[in-house]
Amino acid sequence: MTETSPAWPRPYWTPGDEKAVLVFYVFGKFDAELVIPSMRYQSPGLPQGIEIQRFQNAVLRQWDGYPLQSALGEILHTENPEVAQQARIAPEVLVVRGEIDDRNSLDYLHDTLGVLAGLLDVGGTSILDPQILSLFSADQWRQRYLVPGGAPPRNHVLILCNADETPDRSWVRTRGMRKFGRPDLSVRNVPESELDRAGSMCERLMEFLSMGGHFRAGQELAVDGLSTDMVAEPGGSADDPQFNNTYVAFHWPD
Numbered sequence: 557m558t559e560t561s562p563a564w565p566r567p568y569w570t571p572g573d574e575k576a577v578l579v580f581y582v583f584g585k586f587d588a589e590l591v592i593p594s595m596r597y598q599s600p601g602l603p604q605g606i607e608i609q610r611f612q613n614a615v616l617r618q619w620d621g622y623p624l625q626s627a628l629g630e631i632l633h634t635e636n637p638e639v640a641q642q643a644r645i646a647p648e649v650l651v652v653r654g655e656i657d658d659r660n661s662l663d664y665l666h667d668t669l670g671v672l673a674g675l676l677d678v679g680g681t682s683i684l685d686p687q688i689l690s691l692f693s694a695d696q697w698r699q700r701y702l703v704p705g706g707a708p709p710r711n712h713v714l715i716l717c718n719a720d721e722t723p724d725r726s727w728v729r730t731r732g733m734r735k736f737g738r739p740d741l742s743v744r745n746v747p748e749s750e751l752d753r754a755g756s757m758c759e760r761l762m763e764f765l766s767m768g769g770h771f772r773a774g775q776e777l778a779v780d781g782l783s784t785d786m787v788a789e790p791g792g793s794a795d796d797p798q799f800n801n802t803y804v805a806f807h808w809p810d
Contacts, residue, residue: 562661563598564706569660569768576656576737578606578668581623581684582675583613583646590650592674597702599670606654606668613649623686632684632691639693643682650675658737660768665712665735669701687800688714688732709736709766710759717751720744725808728754730762731799738765739790739802746808753781754808771804784809 590610594601602608616622624632624644633640652672656664672683676694684691692700701707713732720727728743728751741761746754757779765771771788778785792803 562663563666564662566660566662566766566768568764569658570770572658572737572770574658574737576658576664577654577687577734578656578665579653579686580651580668580672581686582650582652582672582680583643583648583682583684584650584675584680585647586610586650586675586679591678592671593677594667594670594674596677597670597673599667599674601667602652602654602671603656603664603667605656606652606664608671609651609653611649611651613644613646616649623684628686628689631689636691636693639682639691639696642693643684643691646681648679650680656737662736662766666706673698673702685732687734688712690714709762712736712766713762715755715758717755720746724748726751726754728758729798729803730758731801733762733765734794734801736766738769739771739792739804740799741765742792742799742803742805743786744805744807745810750808753779777806782809 623629624640652668676683676697680694682691682693683697700711712735713730716729716731718727722745724747726746726748728746730740733740741758743754743758771790773788773790775788776785777788786806786809789805790802791805792799792801794800796803
C-alpha cells in the first residue's frame with residue numbers, strides 16, 4: 557500500500573488544516589502480550605498518530621468521562637442492554653484514539669478498522685464508538701464494517717432527527733464526521749413531509765465531505781424538488797455538545 561495507490565482514495569480532496577479524530581473503546585479480555593492479527597484484514601497496523609491504551613475496566617470506571625456511565629451510558633443501555641451489560645463486566649478496555657492530519661486517502665481509517673477487527677479476534681467482545689453514540693457486539697460490528705470494498709460513509713456517521721424550534725418542523729443533523737476530518741451537517745426547518753428527502757440529502761453530502769470535499773461560507777446548494785437553493789453556513793466547534801465538532805448549517809426553505 558502506497559500513497560500513489562491508496563486502498564480508500566478521496567477523489568474530492570484538496571489540502572486543508574483539518575484533523576481527523578478517531579476514538580474507540582474495545583471491551584474484553586486479552587492476553588498479557590497483545591498480538592493483533594491486523595494483516596488478516598489488509599492492515600499494517602495503526603497509523604502514526606493513533607495509539608492503544610490498555611486499562612482494567614474497574615479502574616477506568618473511576619474516570620469521570622467513563623462512557624458507560626452518565627447520559628451516554630443511559631443511551632447505550634437503552635438501545636443495546638445485553639451488550640452494554642457485557643461491556644460493563646468485561647475485565648479490560650483497550651482505548652484506540654488519536655488525531656490524523658488531513659490527507660488524500662482514508663487509509664488511516666481502513667488501517668484502524670483492520671486493527672479493531674483483529675482485536676475482536678483476540679479477546680474483544682464489543683466496540684464502543686462514542687462519536688456516533690453506538691455500542692456494538694463483536695458480531696454486530698463485523699456485519700456493519702467488514703463488508704466488501706469497505707463500509708460506506710453512512711455506516712460511520714449517525715443521522716439524528718429532533719423537533720426544531722419552529723412548530724411542525726424538524727432539525728436533521730449528523731454526528732461522526734470528525735472521523736473524516738470534516739464538519740457535521742445541520743439542516744433546520746425541515747417539514748415532516750420532507751424528512752426522507754433531507755435524510756437522503758445528508759447522505760449525499762456526507763459522501764462528498766468524507767471523500768475530501770469542502771463547503772465554503774455562502775456556497776449555494778441546489779436540491780431537486782426545491783425552488784430555492786440552500787446556503788452553507790459554517791459554524792460550531794469541538795466544544796459544541798450537539799456535535800462535538802464544527803458543522804455546516806443549512807436552512808430548509810419555507
